[in-house]
Structures are given as C-alpha cells and as structure tokens.
Amino acid sequence: MKLSIYFAIFLLLQLPAYAVVMWLSFHSHPTLFYAAEALLLLWTVFAVIFYRRIMRPVDTLAGGMHLLRSQDWNVALRHQGQPEVDSLVDVFNTMMEHMRNQRIALQEQRHFLSLLAREAPVGIIVKGFDQSDKLVNPSAQAMLKAFPELEKRLVEMPDGSDTTIRFNEGNMLRCLRRYFIDSGVKQSFYIIENIADTVATAERDAYVKIIRLMAHEVNNTVAGLSTALGTVDPDPDGLLAACRERALELSSFIGRFSEVVKTPAPQKAKTDPARMIRRSAPFLESLCAPRGIKFNIDVESAAPYIEVDEVQISQILVNVVKNAAESIGRDGRVDIIMAGNTLTVCDNGPGIPPEKAARMAEPFFTDKAGGQGLGLTFVREVLRRHGCRFSLSTGSDGITRFTATFPSLQSPV
Structure with missing residues (x-):
C-alpha cells in the first residue's frame, strides 16, 4: 500500500475525534469549542504542509523510479525545497546522468565495432551460448560461401587454437578461435584471414x-x-x-x-571468350589427338565479355589441356566449357589424390616423372594478376575440373 494512502487513513481516523470534541464543547464550554476550531484549522494547515513537504517529494521520487524502470534516461528530478529529499534528488540525477553517459558511450562503441566488423577484410564470426551465429560479417559470409567445408573445420577447432587451412585452389585461410564472457556465459568467436596473397x-x-x-x-x-x-x-x-x-x-x-x-604484367582488353577459345581449339585438339583423346568445346555464344590478356589466358589453356592429356595417357576425354564468366576444363583421367590437391599450385611441386612443377605456378600467377578465382579438384563423379572465374564485363551494344 502506498504511503499516501496510509497518510489519508491517518487523517480520516482523526476527524471523528475532533468532531466529538467540538460537539461536546459546543453546548458546555463555548471557549473550548473555539479553541478546538482553531486547533482543527492549525491541524489542517499542518497536514497540508506535511503533505507538500513529505508526501509530494516521495511521489516525485517514486515517479523517478518508474522512469528508471522503463529505461528512460533523459529525465531529471527538480529540487523540492526539503534538504533531505533534495540530497536524494541530487543522487538520483547524478546516477541518471552517469547511466545516460554510459549508455551513449556503449552505443558509440557498438556502432564503431559494427562498422569495423562490416568493413574489416578479415572474417569475423561470433557464436552465441547455444553455438548459433550472433554475428557474421560480410568477409566471413563470402568465405563461407566460397569454401563450404570451412564451417565444419571451424567447429572442430578447440578454444584458444590457431590453424591454417589450405584449399586446393591455392587459397590459405588462417583461423583463430577465442572466447569471451558475456553475462557470465562463455561464448566463442572466430577470426579468419585469407593469407593466400x-x-x-x-x-x-x-x-x-x-x-x-x-x-x-x-x-x-x-x-x-x-x-x-x-x-x-x-x-x-x-x-x-x-x-x-x-x-x-x-x-x-x-x-x-x-x-x-619473367611473366609480364597482363595487357588487359575487353575480350570475347567464345572467340578466344575457338581460335585456340585447333592447337588444343592437336595436343589430345595423338593420344586418342577426344576433345570438345562447349561455349555459350552470348557469354559475357571479360577483361583479360588474351595471349596469357590462351597459354593457360595450353598448360591445363596439356596437363589433362598427360594425366589421361590414352583414350580419354577433355572438355572445355565456358558458362557465363566461368571457364572449366574437364578430363576423365585418374584424378588428383586429396593429399596432393592442396599442393598442386605450390612452386616446384609435381607428381609427374621428370616434371618441373612450374605449369600450375605460372597458371596461378597469371590468374592472380587477373583477379580470378580458380580451383583444381576431382569430384565424386571421378571427373577432374579446372575452374577459373573471371571478373565479367557487359557485352558491348
């Protein structure tokens, strides 16, 4: 029950006593009656002053507590003219100002961290207490999309560990797992950096x-x-x-x-990939025909133009098709497919073992007798200078695919 209600009950309980005194004194002691009236008036004035000095400040403080409970930090209480109450008002206003400043600072820090996470070139993933994703910044989203197996590798990492993951397309990701305490609960976060370049x-x-x-x-x-x-x-x-x-x-x-x-910098020009592949097709076929290997091209006529050095990309085609023909040996098949801005060279050779797939683009690494390990090194260097993503792997269907995705341009009108 509120204090104001107790005060009202106190006043109501005293009124009958004053009424009885005034009734008895009215007939027997007129002087006492007038004294009782004066005392009643004084009591009324004192009750009003008591309410204004005690009850209203208490109501004001109660209203402030209600605003505090509703998390309205932009309020301040006025002094009531009562020293004891005013000291409480000062404490309340100081506390509200401090909490308001803390809230503003926290919002600014969160905004800064949000901008930092969004613009950071490294991937940042924050997990909740139930291992759900609380934060995945754009860089991490791109990495998870490009490397589907990355999420599984991250989950397997213990807290406090660092690891480097090498993918078969020459990409290397340095991954760190750490944890922090939020509301008394241990939560993990990951930092992922692409260190391939x-x-x-x-x-x-x-x-x-x-x-x-x-x-x-x-x-x-x-x-x-x-x-x-x-x-x-x-x-x-x-x-x-x-x-x-x-x-x-x-x-x-x-x-x-x-x-x-001595690989020169690429002299990029707007190029029709269909025309480029068809021009190289006779020579590429000559690399396969002596081994009895079927050669086929499948190129979209409306494939978007790409900005490349045609001479260097043609040389890449020669290296890749030559490697495919050598891996097949005899009586196989090599296909070149251009779909959109993605070039794919497929062969049905023996494939690439998983333990060798991640090392294929390393300098001097080769699995061929007498090989120098420079072919894919040249390919990686040229494609990196063109800003391309590429991969080399053997799928579950036994087909080995070399895939390169070029930055696309709109076809000229």
Missing part, C-alpha cells in the same frame, strides 16, 4: 631468388664450357659433341625456370 608473394620472392641464382651460375658455367668445347679438336667418338649438346640442354632447362619469373 601474402604466402604467394613470399613464395614467389623466394623462388625468384633461387631461380635467378641458379640461372646465373649455370648459364655462366655452360657458356664457358661450350666455348671451351668448341676450341677442342674433334674427337672420333663424338664425346665432346655429346657434352656440348648436354650443356645446351641444361641451359634450356634453366631457361624455362627463368621464364616463370
């Missing part, structure tokens, strides 16, 4: 230095050796000629390594 640049810088050093030393030695062999009298057994020929072959071998690091 960083690793590719570091790898390229490393093998560029190695190749240049090899080329310098071998070419100098071979040049001196060839000159010296040319001045020696011919030998009847042809031994010196064989040595000279082998030295030139070694120089040619090193030259092929040097060509990888």
Whole structure:
C-alpha cells in the first residue's frame, strides 16, 4: 500500500475525534469549542504542509523510479525545497546522468565495432551460448560461401587454437578461435584471414631468388664450357659433341625456370571468350589427338565479355589441356566449357589424390616423372594478376575440373 494512502487513513481516523470534541464543547464550554476550531484549522494547515513537504517529494521520487524502470534516461528530478529529499534528488540525477553517459558511450562503441566488423577484410564470426551465429560479417559470409567445408573445420577447432587451412585452389585461410564472457556465459568467436596473397608473394620472392641464382651460375658455367668445347679438336667418338649438346640442354632447362619469373604484367582488353577459345581449339585438339583423346568445346555464344590478356589466358589453356592429356595417357576425354564468366576444363583421367590437391599450385611441386612443377605456378600467377578465382579438384563423379572465374564485363551494344 502506498504511503499516501496510509497518510489519508491517518487523517480520516482523526476527524471523528475532533468532531466529538467540538460537539461536546459546543453546548458546555463555548471557549473550548473555539479553541478546538482553531486547533482543527492549525491541524489542517499542518497536514497540508506535511503533505507538500513529505508526501509530494516521495511521489516525485517514486515517479523517478518508474522512469528508471522503463529505461528512460533523459529525465531529471527538480529540487523540492526539503534538504533531505533534495540530497536524494541530487543522487538520483547524478546516477541518471552517469547511466545516460554510459549508455551513449556503449552505443558509440557498438556502432564503431559494427562498422569495423562490416568493413574489416578479415572474417569475423561470433557464436552465441547455444553455438548459433550472433554475428557474421560480410568477409566471413563470402568465405563461407566460397569454401563450404570451412564451417565444419571451424567447429572442430578447440578454444584458444590457431590453424591454417589450405584449399586446393591455392587459397590459405588462417583461423583463430577465442572466447569471451558475456553475462557470465562463455561464448566463442572466430577470426579468419585469407593469407593466400601474402604466402604467394613470399613464395614467389623466394623462388625468384633461387631461380635467378641458379640461372646465373649455370648459364655462366655452360657458356664457358661450350666455348671451351668448341676450341677442342674433334674427337672420333663424338664425346665432346655429346657434352656440348648436354650443356645446351641444361641451359634450356634453366631457361624455362627463368621464364616463370619473367611473366609480364597482363595487357588487359575487353575480350570475347567464345572467340578466344575457338581460335585456340585447333592447337588444343592437336595436343589430345595423338593420344586418342577426344576433345570438345562447349561455349555459350552470348557469354559475357571479360577483361583479360588474351595471349596469357590462351597459354593457360595450353598448360591445363596439356596437363589433362598427360594425366589421361590414352583414350580419354577433355572438355572445355565456358558458362557465363566461368571457364572449366574437364578430363576423365585418374584424378588428383586429396593429399596432393592442396599442393598442386605450390612452386616446384609435381607428381609427374621428370616434371618441373612450374605449369600450375605460372597458371596461378597469371590468374592472380587477373583477379580470378580458380580451383583444381576431382569430384565424386571421378571427373577432374579446372575452374577459373573471371571478373565479367557487359557485352558491348
């Protein structure tokens, strides 16, 4: 029951007593009657003052508590002229101002963190206490869409762990799992960074230095050796000629390594992919025909134009089709499909083992006898400079697919 109701009951209980006193004094003691009237008037004035000084400030504080309960932080109470109540009002107003400032600061921090998460180039995923997604920023959404198996790999990570996941298209993701306490409940979050470009640049810088050093030393030695062999009298057994020929072959071998690091920047131009593939088709077919491999192209006539260096992309087609033909051996099939802005080269060869799939684009890695491991390194370098996404994998149907997706342009009117 409210304090004001108790006060009203107190007043009502006193009124009958005053009425009886005034009734008895009216007939027997007129002086006492007038004194009782004066006392009643004084009591009424005191009750009004008591209500204004005590009950109204209490009602004001109760109203403030109601506003606080409804989380209305933009209010302040006025002083009531009562020192004790005014001190409570000051405490209340100070508390409201502090809570209002804290709320504004919290909103600003949340807005900043929201902008940071939305614009960050790394993926950020925050899980709730029930492992549902509380926050997935755009970068994380793109990564989960590009790599469907990523979510499963993240769930398997223990709290506090770091791991690097390499995908078969040469993409590498560095994933961190941490946790924080929210409302007394432990919740996990993930940070995912695509380090493919960083690793590719570091790898390229490393093998560029190695190749240049090899080329310098071998070419100098071979040049001196060839000159010296040319001045020696011919030998009847042809031994010196064989040595000279082998030295030139070694120089040619090193030259092929040097060509990888001398890949020029792409001269991009608006290109019709259907025309580009059809122009390369006769040569590509000649790579397959001697092995009895069927070659087929399936290109949309209305495929969107792409902005590429046609010479470099044609060379990529040569490398990929040649690798496909060599993996098949004999009597297989190679198909080139251009759907939209996505190029796919399929073959029904023996496929790529899972343990080798993620390493196919690494420099010098090869599973072919006598291979140099530079073909897919060249392919990755060119496609990276074109801003393409690519993958190389064997599907559950046994078909190996090389897929490259180009940034598309609108076809000219």
